[in-house]
Amino acid sequence: MTSIREAHGEPLAILAAGGNVPYQVASAATAAGRKVLVIGLEGEADARLKAFHYQTIKWGQLGRAEEMMSAHGARDVVLIGSVSRRPDFHTMGVDFGTLRLLPRILKAMVGGDDQVLGNLIGYLEERGFRVIGAHEVAPELVAGAGLLAGPRASQAMLDDARTAFAAARAIGERDIGQGAVAVNGLVVAVEAAEGTDAMLQRVGDLHAMGRVKWSGRAGVLAKCPKPQQDLRVDMPTIGPRTVTAVVKAGLAGIVIEAGRVMIAERAETLDAARDSGTFILAAADGDVRLKP
Amino acid sequence: MTSIREAHGEPLAILAAGGNVPYQVASAATAAGRKVLVIGLEGEADARLKAFHYQTIKWGQLGRAEEMMSAHGARDVVLIGSVSRRPDFHTMGVDFGTLRLLPRILKAMVGGDDQVLGNLIGYLEERGFRVIGAHEVAPELVAGAGLLAGPRASQAMLDDARTAFAAARAIGERDIGQGAVAVNGLVVAVEAAEGTDAMLQRVGDLHAMGRVKWSGRAGVLAKCPKPQQDLRVDMPTIGPRTVTAVVKAGLAGIVIEAGRVMIAERAETLDAARDSGTFILAAADGDVRLKP
Numbered sequence: 113m114t115s116i117r118e119a120h121g122e123p124l125a126i127l128a129a130g131g132n133v134p135y136q137v138a139s140a141a142t143a144a145g146r147k148v149l150v151i152g153l154e155g156e157a158d159a160r161l162k163a164f165h166y167q168t169i170k171w172g173q174l175g176r177a178e179e180m181m182s183a184h185g186a187r188d189v190v191l192i193g194s195v196s197r198r199p200d201f202h203t204m205g206v207d208f209g210t211l212r213l214l215p216r217i218l219k220a221m222v223g224g225d226d227q228v229l230g231n232l233i234g235y236l237e238e239r240g241f242r243v244i245g246a247h248e249v250a251p252e253l254v255a256g257a258g259l260l261a262g263p264r265a266s267q268a269m270l271d272d273a274r275t276a277f278a279a280a281r282a283i284g285e286r287d288i289g290q291g292a293v294a295v296n297g298l299v300v301a302v303e304a305a306e307g308t309d310a311m312l313q314r315v316g317d318l319h320a321m322g323r324v325k326w327s328g329r330a331g332v333l334a335k336c337p338k339p340q341q342d343l344r345v346d347m348p349t350i351g352p353r354t355v356t357a358v359v360k361a362g363l364a365g366i367v368i369e370a371g372r373v374m375i376a377e378r379a380e381t382l383d384a385a386r387d388s389g390t391f392i393l394a395a396a397d398g399d400v401r402l403k404p
Numbered sequence: 405m406t407s408i409r410e411a412h413g414e415p416l417a418i419l420a421a422g423g424n425v426p427y428q429v430a431s432a433a434t435a436a437g438r439k440v441l442v443i444g445l446e447g448e449a450d451a452r453l454k455a456f457h458y459q460t461i462k463w464g465q466l467g468r469a470e471e472m473m474s475a476h477g478a479r480d481v482v483l484i485g486s487v488s489r490r491p492d493f494h495t496m497g498v499d500f501g502t503l504r505l506l507p508r509i510l511k512a513m514v515g516g517d518d519q520v521l522g523n524l525i526g527y528l529e530e531r532g533f534r535v536i537g538a539h540e541v542a543p544e545l546v547a548g549a550g551l552l553a554g555p556r557a558s559q560a561m562l563d564d565a566r567t568a569f570a571a572a573r574a575i576g577e578r579d580i581g582q583g584a585v586a587v588n589g590l591v592v593a594v595e596a597a598e599g600t601d602a603m604l605q606r607v608g609d610l611h612a613m614g615r616v617k618w619s620g621r622a623g624v625l626a627k628c629p630k631p632q633q634d635l636r637v638d639m640p641t642i643g644p645r646t647v648t649a650v651v652k653a654g655l656a657g658i659v660i661e662a663g664r665v666m667i668a669e670r671a672e673t674l675d676a677a678r679d680s681g682t683f684i685l686a687a688a689d690g691d692v693r694l695k696p
Contacts, residue, residue: 282578286571288591299580300597305590305616306606314598314606324597 123147123165124249125186125241127177129193130156133246133253133376137192138164140250149184151177156195174232178239189236191345192246230342245344247371252378254347255394257370261382262391265365268296269332273367273393275299276334284338290348293363295331300324308335309357316361329364329389336369343372350392351376355384365391415439415457416541417478417533419469421485422448425538425545425668429484430456432542441476443469448487466524470531481528483637484538522634537636539663544670546639547686549662553674554683557657560588561624565659565685567591568626576630582640585655587623592616600627601649608653621656621681628661635664642684643668647676657683 124141128134128150135158141148142164150157150164153171169177181189233243247253259265265273272294279292279299291303293315300318303311312333318324335348350368358366366385368375373394375381385392416433420426420442427450433440434456442449442456449460461469473481525535539545551557557565564586571584571591583595585607592610595603604625610616627640642660650658658677660667665686667673677684 279578279580282574283594286574286591288571288594292596298597299578302575302580302594302596304584304594305592305610307615310606314602318597323599 121147121185122188123149123184123186124244125181125184125189126150127189127191128152128157128161129195130158131194131376132158132160133374134158134193135160136253137190137246137250140252144249149181149186151180153193153195156193174235181241187240188242188244190244190246190249191232230345233342233345243344245347247343247347247374253374253376254371255368255373255375257394257396260375260392260394261385262365263389265332265391265393268330269364269391271297272330272332273334273365273395276332277336277367277369277395280334280336284336284341287338287340290337290341291333291335293331293333293361295324295326295363298324300331308333308354312354312357312361312363315363319362326362329362331361331363332365332367333358333361333363334367335373337372347372347374349374349376350381352380352384355381355388355390355392358390359388363390365393367393367395370394370396413439413477414480415441415476415478416536417473417476417481418442419481419483420444420449420453421487422450423486423668424450424452425666426450426485427452428545429482429538429542432544436541441473441478443472445485445487448485466527473533479532480534480536482536482538482541483524522637525634525637535636537639539635539639539666545666545668546663547660547665547667549686549688552667552684552686553677554657555681557624557683557685560622561656561683563589564622564624565626565657565687568624569628569659569661569687572626572628576628576633579630579632582629582633583625583627585623585625585653587616587618587655590616592623600625600646604646604649604653604655607655611654618654621654623653623655624657624659625650625653625655626659627665629664639664639666641666641668642673644672644676647673647680647682647684650682651680655682657685659685659687662686662688 124146126134126138126148134150138148138150138161148164150161150166152161152166152168154168157168167180236243275297276292276294276299279294279302280290283289283292283302289303291308291311292299293301293311301311301315315324319326335350337343337348350366350373354366382392416438418426418430418433418440426442430440430442430453440456442453442458444453444458444460446460446462459472528535567589568584568586568591571586571594572582575581575584575594581595583600583603584591585593585603593603593607607616611618627642629635629640642658642665646658674684
């Protein structure tokens with residue numbers, strides 16, 4: 113864990129894409145007494161970020177972001193936020209910094225997008241910056257072990273949480289995915305390239321078609337990072353939408369790995385869980401139990 | 405491997421559901437010099453089975469099937485064929501033999517259907533019958549190692565075959581599923597309760613949406629049994645429809661475990677592979693290579 117107070121007087125740079133997590137991170141850093149320089153991605157970054165020292169870049173202006181950070185003496189940088197639109201590499205204005213990185217980005221994209229952020233980190237570190245995880249700045253983005261919200265899980269649900277968690281971890285170890293669903297002792301879905309939402313939709317469909325049978329609400333979604341995942345820039349995330357999708361699929365709850373899965377919009381997420389009677393458990397090191 | 409000639413004079417009973425595999429099995433047994441008693445499931449069994457010594461039962465008439473086998477002195481029995489319609493337990497006439505088995509069947513159905521056949525085997529064995537695998541009677545239903553049909557796979561495709569096979573085996577070891585798809589080094593889909601067809605549909609959708617990118621045909625479907633699967637009655641199967649689905653998904657080929665995956669309608673399946681330029685490889689013990 114990096115203390116965000118270590119750097120005397122240096123501002124923390126926050127490269128901010130979409131969603132409201134960047135605002136949380138900037139607020140947390142400010143509250144901890146650290147100056148921040150927020151560099152927002154145009155068309156994605158939250159307007160509330162203008163409350164901080166704020167500048168913007170467009171897609172492809174990595175060199176410009178570097179210049180901004182250097183001009184402010186920022187060496188620590190957080191890369192955070194979601195991207196709703198893919199950049200159009202044909203029309204975007206690529207500056208020199210991005211151009212230097214582009215061969216690595218293109219190489220990474222051939223084999224899937226997962227390595228793009230890894231390349232960006234490597235590039236920034238070579239150029240003297242230190243990439244910090246958002247959860248190191250705002251520890252409330254992740255959860256300690258225990259029951260975070262919702263009703264107590266039954267013994268069968270706890271068993272499903274364990275089964276789903278073990279499956280998610282096993283496929284993570286093979287670099288396949290971050291999630292799995294178990295219902296009444298059986299793993300009924302495993303997430304690979306389709307993502308969590310599509311997997312939950314599939315579970316709901318299998319249930320509706322009678323291909324997987326249960327009555328009432330049963331079964332658990334598990335999410336945990338791959339062991340090799342760089343949590344500084346790529347942490348599995350749940351949010352209010354995850355709760356909605358879990359309820360729609362007929363599942364009873366969610367288990368995440370404590371300290372290693374981000375809860376975006378924490379208050380809304382936990383409220384949605386309480387309101388819908390969906391438990392959210394955080395398990396330390398795969399140890400799934402109730403510590404309310 | 406059980407020799408089907410061992411039982412002197414005793415007929416081999418074949419409990420036949422749908423599809424043309426039961427006919428293949430009955431033909432193979434007859435060709436090997438063994439008498440057969442085919443007991444067809446009404447509404448499912450292939451009409452060509454009437455060419456053999458043939459009787460029929462309805463759903464729920466397990467006791468009747470037992471009587472037929474005993475009356476003919478048959479102790480060896482093959483359970484084979486697909487079921488297109490689920491039995492309606494409310495309206496079917498359940499005889500005494502089935503009634504004795506029903507508690508186990510119902511118990512198994514609570515936790516998914518996988519154990520129904522296992523219970524049926526246990527029941528038959530307790531009553532003095534010996535359950536034999538269809539592939540032991542008709543070895544041509546499974547494949548030896550090597551390239552079975554289609555073009556030679558490129559090195560990248562062989563690598564994908566290895567990656568997909570390792571993923572399929574890993575999820576099999578966790579009792580999750582029998583199949584996986586890898587494209588350009590990444591596992592993009594893992595099969596759990598949805599089945600192979602739905603997984604292949606998903607891969608095609610991800611490709612069409614640009615969520616997984618490749619050009620031309622690339623990537624491989626792997627199928628192998630779970631280690632604990634009882635291959636006598638429950639063997640993973642590919643057929644002409646699998647080839648069609650693989651082509652539609654844009655994949656280049658299929659890898660199956662040699663000796664442990666059934667090729668239903670072998671000639672049609674291999675023809676479909678050749679005609680569509682889709683390779684089918686059989687790998688011995690996960691050892692994926694070209695032995696044409």
